[in-house]
Amino acid sequence: MFSINPAYDLNFGDYAIGEFDERMNLYRRLEKEGVGISVMKAFCGGKLLDASESPFHQALSKTQYIQYALDKPGVLTVLPGIRNDQDLQDVLAFFKASKEEKDYSILGTFPKLESYNHCVYCKHCHPCPKGLDIALINKYYDLVRLGDDLAKDHYHHLALKASDYVACRHCDKRCPFHVQQSKRMQEIAAYFHE
Template identity: 35%
Template sequence: MKYRTLGNTGIEVSEIAFGAEFLVERPYEDTEVLIKACEENGINFVDCWMSEPDVRSHLGKAIKPNRENWVIQGHIGATWQNNQYVRTREMDKVIPAFEDFMERFQIDTLDFGMIHYVDQIDDYNEIMNGPFMEYVRKLKEEGTIAHIGLSTHSPDIGLLAAQNPEIELLMFSINPAFDMFGSVDDVGDYRKEDAYDDKDLSSINPQRAELYEICQNNGTALTVMKGFAGGNLLSDETSPFGVAMTPVQCIHYVLEQKGVSSIFVGVKTVDELMESLKYCDASESEKDYYDVLKNAPEHSFKGQCTYCGHCSPCASDIDIAMVIKLFDLAKYHDKIPESIRQHYNDLKFNATDCIACGECEDRCPFSVPIVDVMLDVQDLFEL
């Protein structure tokens, strides 16, 4: 197992972490077996958003003997009402639910107190300017939580959070399928039957790539949920690409994105956990997802830049991935936004420095015609 540092926090966590969502309505023995398997294989990071009381109690009991070795993400705003999970910002529900979390986990300090599931701008603004955030700040001031995090599926919210100095960690949904989209109204939109009907969907959405880079540059820790797109990417029948990826390929895709520290894998059994842990000993060919996405019968990434950086180094020292990303962000507007133009102008070397040697194209895993793109970039930014 390899470990990465969570942003500016200095905390080291395993690249593969344990997402405990499938422990609902399961006996304690199942939790204990999975936690022991995690510990034996070097996993030291767990997320618990579930509000079902037994899940919390079982995890707390299983982790307690080795609590000092674990880093825990716990969610504020996930409540248990009338025997079901409810996301809420009502403080008379939020506070007792979080106190219940701490009691059932048998801890005095939570490593990351996560502002739970924020996908709408109005919700984000209400949280940040109201009693919810006041409560979160109070928890940190008292030492009940060590760090503040936020979970979202929306790039718009992610960009706001990544630039908010109070948010030290962002939990975000990353996988090749979701990465084709910009912001959507609800995470359920990714699962709609016609979600992938748009034939123009290909490669990573530049807004998402911008988010990952901002997290890296700002030192905002980035942890990942839904790395397998709810399991859809693991089957030919359900994958939007028309071809299955392996857990190892999905994990590698996630861990190659800028800023990412760790991916939470949701598993029901030790056997499923071990399928993900194969990543630790996988060969480069087993990790390689490029051919899958480049040759996919649906939504092929061939010819589309994913900003992966494999084109480097450039003979003219151009940050090719950054230049193309700014180009992709700019071309969606009738007029180039000044912020994007300024960012492009601030680059030490840009598309005008391209000598058309083509060495970058030889290294590109997705066969992007980079030399031609550099000419298009010049045409756009020189207007």
């Protein structure tokens, strides 16, 4: 399993295998070696589907992102997250989509990303000295903001929440996306009225 989407592929420095050319070389090598890739996070946790959350400041469709991932060498399948019947219908629509609906060439007009400044739940910030699951807290927060009520319930059942953050800044120092989790934990705690 490997994360493939344009946000990951377009210049993230130290994250994963590196910049676009390095990642493409990895995909090609895996294909050459006969190692198939199952893609996860094709929508970057849903952020790429929402213009206000996307690092590109534009949203593309699930169909476009699925096609983007499938076009990479070595990719055998894309495993998008399914929360409900509508998500399932949206993903299944890929099979009936036209060539135009699958076209993601607009990505070529987007600016090159130098830094992401958004949590992608990679867990490079772990382990937290206090024991918080920083990545999961961020994921639930982002999903709740995108309308996922189940994520809200999951967040409220966490043993340690954003309000338990002790501001040691260990996670700030380790994040390859330069996310200031110290500020983010305050934002999340305020959002959930903790």
